[in-house]
Amino acid sequence: MNEYKWKSHIARFLSAQTISLLGSSIVQYAIIWYITLTTSSGKMITLSTLCGFLPQILISLFAGVWIDRYSRKGIVMITDCFIASATLILAVFFLTGHKNIELLLVVLAIRSAGTGIQTPAVNAIIPQIVPQKYLMQVNGFNSTLSSIIMFVSPAISGAILSIATLETTLFIDIFTALVGVSITSTVPVKPLNIEVRMTKSHFTEMKEGAVYLKNHTFMSRLLIFQLLILFLISPSAFLTPLMVSRTFGTEVWRLTMSEMTYSFGMIIGGAIITSWGGFKKKLNTTLVAGGVYGMLMIGLGISPVFIVYLIFNVLIGITSPCYNTPITASIQEKVEQEMQGRIFSFMQIANSCALPLGMIFFGPLADIINIQSLLIISGILVFSISTFVYIRRGFYE
Structure with missing residues (x-):
């Protein structure tokens, strides 16, 4: 692969991930702040924290096998769509007046599980696109993009919540996920040789x-x-x-x-x-x-x-x-x-x-x-x- 091609491919892939991550981060802050402001309950904040951590840990036990067995690009796209679908269902419930805090916790857990699959998948895809000698620079650039999102997303989320409802904010994640998936679908990723392993059980792998x-x-x-x-x-x-x-x-x-x-x-x-x-x-x-x-x-x-x-x-x-x-x-x-x-x-x-x-x-x-x-x-x-x-x-x- 010549230099122009791999740079073009990784630029599209990281752009897609950045757009998707920005929407997810804005909505993540919005959900947690909504729970905090609505309940003012230490118990609910603790539960929301657990919903953000535990599913990610548990799903990671299986996610590694899926990432090594199936198309990593496909996994990233499916995970984005899965998280967006859960967010859409939540938005519909809220729009119809069913503003249930427990449902917010379920969506936080789903989002956490999605992150537990998507993060290692993204890390594993990068060396399939980028030549080895450029891995440090590309990972550094990806880290910079993530840091920028961490810097701006709380402010953006707060600004949106100050002038709009949580339901409106939720649709941002749905939109950015669709844009991210659309861009990711155009990125060619060299497939791995996995035919030999497909006969093994997940627990064996x-x-x-x-x-x-x-x-x-x-x-x-x-x-x-x-x-x-x-x-x-x-x-x-x-x-x-x-x-x-x-x-x-x-x-x-x-x-x-x-x-x-x-x-x-x-x-x-x-x-x-x-x-x-x-x-x-x-x-x-x-x-x-x-x-x-x-x-x-x-x-x-x-x-x-x-x-x-x-x-x-x-x-x-x-x-x-x-x-x-x-x-x-x-x-x-x-x-x-x-x-x-x-x-x-x-x-x-x-x-x-x-x-x-x-x-x-x-x-x-x-x-x-x-x-x-x-x-x-x-x-x-x-x-x-x-x-x-x-x-x-x-x-x-």
Whole structure:
């Protein structure tokens, strides 16, 4: 495939995913905010959070096999249509006066399950379109697009909800999904050689994926490293809004600035990793970013004033794509394409479990120990683990 063709193909594919993701993100915020404002119930907010996490984890156990067995492009398109159909049904119910909160929770669960299938499928498709030497840049660009969506979608969702109803907002996701599917359908994706495996059961292929992960030294150690780091960074991911309100003030604009500065930093970080491409050994980029992230967590913990906190928050946002992008590119590069769906699904399960487990551990501690101390201790551990792995090259080579 010549350079013009693959660039044209990946441009169309990423454009389709960006359009679809924007609509999904706007509606996701709208649903959660509707539940929050309508019920003002901690129980309902907890249930909505569980509906956003658990289905994604559970479906990922099977999604990897489907992604490696069937057309990945077809899976992405079907998943988009499935989520849009659930959103359409919800819109119809609301338009006819059946404004049931339980139905919103069901749709959140369906959307979560769809994400559990779609995210690893998208990651596995990219190396079928993009030459290996360009994987880091393309993944970095994709990360930048996702960061931009994270930055703008809360504002767009809030603006729409302020002038329109939830039902109107729901139709945005339906429209963007249709546009995304239409564009994706035009992207040629080289098929995988899967005929031999079609006679195997799904559970056999799941077991093969687990055995592959266990025997693949690089991947098994990367998974353990990722679990540890994500567990330890959970205070910076979830407890900083509470720290801001306790330390700097309870004004809404402070919480908004905290979220926006992080997302803004991610946009910059995505642009940096896209143009730079990282170190020759991709995981070195992740390890350096991990070490820097740990030091910046310490910075968050010792910030004397809000503006200093915001500066560290932007810098943490910058390191995030530099940490995550090389992991995705390394899996795409080192794992056989016929196995990538299962491996990406295992990684997604790890990612989806580590942060909530971290919050189960650190959340109660935040009522006993001040959050600044938790950030400093966790930051030291993140820095130490990243530095240890970087020094011990044999750990991942």
